[in-house]
Amino acid sequence: MSSRKDTAKTASASTRRQFSLPVEEIPRKWYNILADLPEPLPPPMDPEEGESRLSALPEMLIGECLKQEMSTERWIDVPEDLISLYAQAGRPRPLFRALSLERHLKTPARLYYKGEFYSPTGSHKVNTALAQAYYAKEAGFERLTTETGAGQWGTALAYAATLVGLRCTVYWVRAVSKWKQSRMNFMRLMGAEVFPSPSDKTETGRKLFEKNPDHPGSLGIAISEGLEDAKRDKKAIYSLGSVLNHVLLHQTIIGLETQKQFEMAGEYPDLVISCLGGGSNFGGFALPFLGDALTKGKKTRFIAAQSQVAPNLQGEYRYDFADHGELTPLLKMYTLGHRVDMEPIKGDGLRYHGCSPILSYLRSKGYIDTVAYPQDEKHVFERARTFILTEGFLPAPESAYSIACAIDEAVKCKETGEEKVIAFNISGHGFMDMEGYSEVLGL
Numbered sequence: 001m002s003s004r005k006d007t008a009k010t011a012s013a014s015t016r017r018q019f020s021l022p023v024e025e026i027p028r029k030w031y032n033i034l035a036d037l038p039e040p041l042p043p044p045m046d047p048e049e050g051e052s053r054l055s056a057l058p059e060m061l062i063g064e065c066l067k068q069e070m071s072t073e074r075w076i077d078v079p080e081d082l083i084s085l086y087a088q089a090g091r092p093r094p095l096f097r098a099l100s101l102e103r104h105l106k107t108p109a110r111l112y113y114k115g116e117f118y119s120p121t122g123s124h125k126v127n128t129a130l131a132q133a134y135y136a137k138e139a140g141f142e143r144l145t146t147e148t149g150a151g152q153w154g155t156a157l158a159y160a161a162t163l164v165g166l167r168c169t170v171y172w173v174r175a176v177s178k179w180k181q182s183r184m185n186f187m188r189l190m191g192a193e194v195f196p197s198p199s200d201k202t203e204t205g206r207k208l209f210e211k212n213p214d215h216p217g218s219l220g221i222a223i224s225e226g227l228e229d230a231k232r233d234k235k236a237i238y239s240l241g242s243v244l245n246h247v248l249l250h251q252t253i254i255g256l257e258t259q260k261q262f263e264m265a266g267e268y269p270d271l272v273i274s275c276l277g278g279g280s281n282f283g284g285f286a287l288p289f290l291g292d293a294l295t296k297g298k299k300t301r302f303i304a305a306q307s308q309v310a311p312n313l314q315g316e317y318r319y320d321f322a323d324h325g326e327l328t329p330l331l332k333m334y335t336l337g338h339r340v341d342m343e344p345i346k347g348d349g350l351r352y353h354g355c356s357p358i359l360s361y362l363r364s365k366g367y368i369d370t371v372a373y374p375q376d377e378k379h380v381f382e383r384a385r386t387f388i389l390t391e392g393f394l395p396a397p398e399s400a401y402s403i404a405c406a407i408d409e410a411v412k413c414k415e416t417g418e419e420k421v422i423a424f425n426i427s428g429h430g431f432m433d434m435e436g437y438s439e440v441l442g443l
């Protein structure tokens with residue numbers, strides 16, 4: 001924790017609200033934490049019965065992404081054309097000091113949030129969508145298939161596909177697709193075809209759809225649908241928006257920028273907080289700081305904000321499938337079970353049964369704490385309301401969980417008098433999620 005002496009900065013530094021990097025400072029390399037783990041990450045495995053999923057991996061994933069998935073190189077180059085796409089998407093993104101929120105809370109903590117919400121499609125998902133679309137195009141594919149929960153990943157991939165000249169098919173968890181009509185239209189405007197999932201387009205989907213055409217769906221089901229679709233079309237390849245090592249790798253661009261911005265602020269976070277579904281946003285933000293904890297002995301605390309409907313980090317640490325239809329290899333992760341039923345919520349991007357293998361491993365070693373908020377989401381949305389009224393920005397429902405956790409910690413600091421530096425990531429904006437706010441807050 002920073003001492004009072006450390007914090008006696010110049011008046012201008014202590015009231016500075018924004019820390020921005022020029023376009024030349026877009027990170028040129030992604031950070032691969034696999035190089036810094038104290039032991040190799042438990043690898044994916046085949047189940048005891050059935051066909052080998054491992055040998056099907058080269059047909060399941062984009063070649064370059066599969067290479068990155070296995071790589072233990074510490075730094076992996078971002079291709080020059082991709083840097084240009086990142087610039088087109090508005091990177092680097094600012095880091096803000098939440099001065100108005102701090103004053104409102106009367107907390108001695110200093111709160112900083114990363115503005116991933118300044119994304120053309122609304123979230124951090126663009127960071128890996130552009131990378132995956134770029135590599136898929138390079139490999140000669142013509143179409144991408146995928147799942148989406150909140151709709152943010154589907155929109156990000158539709159956008160990235162359009163920019164590089166690919167088609168895109170999205171299987172969207174039905175419970176969410178029903179109330180986010182403007183996001184549906186946004187994806188379609190960008191040329192994607194979108195099917196509520198479970199759909200009648202795939203075997204996995206049909207089995208569930210025929211029993212219940214109103215089935216709410218889940219990310220695990222939508223992943224199976226995307227995989228099945230790509231498997232029957234040689235010109236298509238599947239693209240996953242979270243969980244896997246290469247997805248977190250691409251997202252480290254968030255934390256790498258944030259580290260430079262903390263240097264500008266003359267601070268280092270005591271607490272790093274973000275929401276966690278499959279782990280791409282939490283990982284992207286936290287992994288560079290977790291690398292410091294592993295290699296430099298930094299004592300930062302990491303907290304993943306989750307929902308009580310899907311507290312996957314409180315599940316069992318064991319091998320499980322990443323999808324409902326059991327098409328993927330088994331991954332060693334904290335899981336609630338790949339066929340568990342979970343009630344829909346407004347922050348539905350957090351409703352996934354398992355957590356990324358990298359983050360699961362780090363949790364098993366005691367590096368990551370978790371907090372799970374109640375299903376009614378009232379506390380989370382009230383905290384988001386406080387943020388909106390002070391900082392003036394509308395977060396995505398998922399990002400509201402990061403905010404709730406950061407404010408809860410800042411309130412604790414008020415009670416103890418600790419001057420902690422709290423960093424949190426606002427992974428997306430909520431401009432297409434107003435119905436969620438209206439319903440939970442009774443607007």
Ligand SMILES: Cc1ncc(COP(=O)(O)O)c(C=O)c1O
Nearest residue numbers: 152242277278279280281349428
């Ligand atoms: C804005 C936003 N933040 C966070 C998440 C959680 O996913 P992940 O854990 O992969 O970041 C989602 C998922 O859809 C999302 O849309």
